[in-house]
Amino acid sequence: MIFSKERPFLLVGAGKMGGAMLxxxxxxxxxxxAVVVSDPHLAADMEVLLKRHSIRHVTSAGEDLRPSIVLIAVKPQLMDQVLPGLKAVVQPDTLVLSVAAGTPVSRFQDQFGQVPVCRCMPNTPAMVKRGITAVYPTEEVSAAQKQEVDGLLSAVGKVVWLDSEDQINLVTAVSGSGPAYVFYLAEALSEAGRAAGLPEDLASELAVATVCGAGELMHRSGDTPATLRKNVTSPNGTTAAALDVLMSGDGLQPVMTAAVAAAARRARELAD
Structure with a gap:
């Protein structure tokens, strides 16, 4: 590891995402x-986690800290008040990681100088170690630091590396916001079952179990989504009848394409 008790890993913000990663x-x-958590408002479950592992907790990063890695996991609207307080602890060789949407690497280098920065876009399935995190590294990030980042983020799911920071906004629109789309799919399927005549509780149970099971099957099988779809679609059967609606010209694909485009557009607006 490139961090230690003397040069610790500093987690700034232990909310939903930061806490899940921790x-x-x-x-x-x-x-x-080798870990220090800086957060003035810890949730009860995070207090329990920190006490269980005897992790050092501070309400703000003091000048006595000399972290090797700083992970900034606060909401983008808090950056103006958080970043100035970190200037005293970020050294020229400190690796800065950010999981904040809409905050470009230039924002961190304006504050800290030409330090190595990795802009990361995880998603909430990291909470159950099934996330995927896309990472864009600046040219200052060394091979050893990349390897360390890969190891850290792999603990909560898959890691992919990006060639361009511009891709972050597109990743945000697909995988960063994507879990919400899947949750809404379960909601919509449940409501459709209720509208068809099923009791509300049963429709909800069936929808949630179906979405979870299909996702796990897709994860384990290694087949493409298209292959799995074809495997469960008999010619002229019930599934085919439903897919005729979902795959029509005004079906799911154009709606999903428009949704992802809207999310990417908003991500770019937040970065401006």
Whole structure:
């Protein structure tokens, strides 16, 4: 590891995403003595986690810290108040990681100078170690640092590396916001079942189990979504009848394409 008790890993913000990643790292066996959490408003479950592992907690990063890695996991609207307080602890060789949507690497280098920065876009399935995180590294990030980042983020799911920071907005629109689309699919399927005549509780149970099971099957099988779809579609059967609607010219694909485009557009607006 490139961090230690003397040059720790500093997590700034232990909310939903930061907390999920921290839980994954502890389960992965990272030395808790090499981790410091800076958050003035810890949730109760995070307090329990920190106490269980004896992780050092501070309400703000003091000048006594000399972190090797700083992960910034606060909401984008808090950057103006958080970043100035980190200037005293970010060294020229400190690796800065950010999981904040809409915050370009230039924002961090304006604050800290030409330090190595990795802009990361995880998603909430990281909470159950099934996330996927896209990473854009600046040219200052060394091979050893990339390897360390890959190891850290792999503890909560898959890692993919980007060639351009512009791709982050597109990743945000697909995988960053994507879990919400899937949750809404379960809602819509449940409502369709209710509208067809099923009791509300049963429709909801069937929809949630179907979405979860299909996702797990897709994960384990290694087949493409298109192949799996074809495998469960008999000619002129019930599934084919439903897909005729979903795959029509005004069906799901154009709606999903418009939704992703809207999310990407908003991501670009937040970065301006």
């Amino acid at each position: 839980s994954g790292w502890m389960a992965d066996g990272i030395d808790p003595d």
